[in-house]
Amino acid sequence: MENYRIxxxxxxxxxxxxxxxxxxxxxxxxxxxxNIAVLTLPTAEIKDDIIFSDGNRSLVTHMVxxxxxxxxxxxxxSILTLLDAKTCQPLQQVNMEDVLKPVSLSYGFTSxxxxxxxxxxxxxxxxxxxxxxxxTIPLKALSSSSQTSYITEPPPTPQSKMFAVRDEARIxxxxxxxxxxxxxxxxxxxxxxxxxxxxxxxxxxxxxPSNPDVLLRRRTTCTKIxxxxxxxxxxxxxxxxxxxxxxxxGRIIRGFTDHCHMIAWDVSGPLSHE
Numbered sequence: 418m419e420n421y422r423i424x425x426x427x428x429x430x431x432x433x434x435x436x437x438x439x440x441x442x443x444x445x446x447x448x449x450x451x452n453i454a455v456l457t458l459p460t461a462e463i464k465d466d467i468i469f470s471d472g473n474r475s476l477v478t479h480m481v482x483x484x485x486x487x488x489x490x491x492x493x494x495s496i497l498t499l500l501d502a503k504t505c506q507p508l509q510q511v512n513m514e515d516v517l518k519p520v521s522l523s524y525g526f527t528s529x530x531x532x533x534x535x536x537x538x539x540x541x542x543x544x545x546x547x548x549x550x551x552x553t554i555p556l557k558a559l560s561s562s563s564q565t566s567y568i569t570e571p572p573p574t575p576q577s578k579m580f581a582v583r584d585e586a587r588i589x590x591x592x593x594x595x596x597x598x599x600x601x602x603x604x605x606x607x608x609x610x611x612x613x614x615x616x617x618x619x620x621x622x623x624x625x626p627s628n629p630d631v632l633l634r635r636r637t638t639c640t641k642i643x644x645x646x647x648x649x650x651x652x653x654x655x656x657x658x659x660x661x662x663x664x665x666x667g668r669i670i671r672g673f674t675d676h677c678h679m680i681a682w683d684v685s686g687p688l689s690h691e
Contacts, residue, residue: 422461426454439480441487441502451475451491455505467505469498483537483556484579490532497532497544499580509580511554513546516586524550524588524653534645536600539684542581543643545597551589551645551680555582591680594649598677602684604641643682650678 426449427433433450440446444464445456451470454463469477469489476492486508487500499509514530521530526548534545542554558577 424456424461424463426463426466427452436476436478436492437480439482439487441480441482446480446482446487448477448480448489451477453477453480453489453505465505469500470494479532479535481535481537483542484558484577486578488535488537488542490535493531495530495532497535497542497581499578501578508578511542511581511583513544513552516552516554516583517546517548517550517588520588524548524592526550531596533596534598534600536602536643537579538602538643540579543600543645545593545600545645545647547596549593549595549597549647549649549651551592551597551600552586553589554586556580557582589680589682590652590654592651592653593645593647593678593680594651595647597645597647600643600645602641603644606640640683640685643684645680646677648677650680 424447425432426435426447433452435447435449437448438445441455443458445458445461447454447456448469451468451472453467453469455465455467456462457464469475470491474493477489478492479488479490481488482502485502487502489498489500490496495512495514497511497513498507500506501508513532517524517526517530520526528548530550531547532544533547534543536543537556540556542556544552544554546552556579558579
C-alpha cells in the first residue's frame with residue numbers, strides 16, 4: 418500500500434467527491450458531480466473528462482458496465498442512460514417513471530420515482546427505485562445489420578451493445594417500503610458429497626479407498642442469488658393501493674425507523690418474481 422498515486426478530478430477550487438467508480442474494459446471510470454473521468458491503467462492518467470449532466474443538483478451515482486456499454490444514473494433522477502464505452506456517446510435512455518406508470522396507482526406510488534440502485538446480471542438490468550420497487554429489464558444485443566431489431570443468436574460478446582427491451586420489463590411483487598439501497602450478486606455452495614470416478618457415493622467417506630485407482634472428489638453445487646437491501650418490506654400481492662399508500666405516508670411522518678430488510682432472488686434457474 419506504499420506505492421499509490423493521488424488523482425485530482427476536475428479544476429474546481431473545491432473538488433467534488435468521487436461518487437462512483439467502475440472498471441470498464443482496460444479503463445477506470447470515476448464520477449464526480451455531473452462529470453465522468455476516464456482513467457487509463459496502470460498510469461491513472463485522465464484520458465477523457467465527460468460532462469454527463471450539468472444541472473446544479475446533478476450527481477452521477479451509478480455506473481454499471483455491460484458489454485461495450487455503461488448504464489449511468491444520477492441522483493434524484495428517474496432516467497437510466499446507456500453510454501458507448503468507447504465514444505462515451507449516449508445510445509439509449511430508459512425512464513423508470515414510464516416503466517412504472519401502469520402500476521403506480523395499484524402499487525401506491527404517491528411521489529416521484531427515482532433510480533436508487535442498479536445492477537446488470539444474467540442479461541437483465543436490475544433497477545431499484547426510491548419507492549422500493551424492484552424492476553428487471555431484459556438486455557439484448559443489437560444487430561450490426563439493423564438498428565431496430567434485437568438478436569439473441571449468436572450469443573452476445575463483450576463487444577456487444579446491450580440495449581434494454583423496455584416493453585418486457587417486469588416488476589417484482591416483493592419490494593421495500595423505502596428506497597432500495599443496494600443490489601448485489603452473492604453465491605454460496607450447497608451441500609457437498611464425496612463420489613468416486615463413476616459417480617457412486619462411498620459407504621464411508623472417512624475410510625481410504627482400498628483400490629488406489631478409485632479417485633474421490635468433492636462435488637459441490639454453487640447457487641447464485643441477487644440481494645436487495647432497503648428499509649422495510651412490502652408484498653404487493655397481499656395489499657391494496659389504499660393500504661400501501663397509508664404505509665408509505667406513515668413512513669414519511671414517523672421517519673425511516675423500520676429495520677433494514679434484504680430480499681433474495683434465486684437466479685441459478687429461471688427467474689420468477691413471485
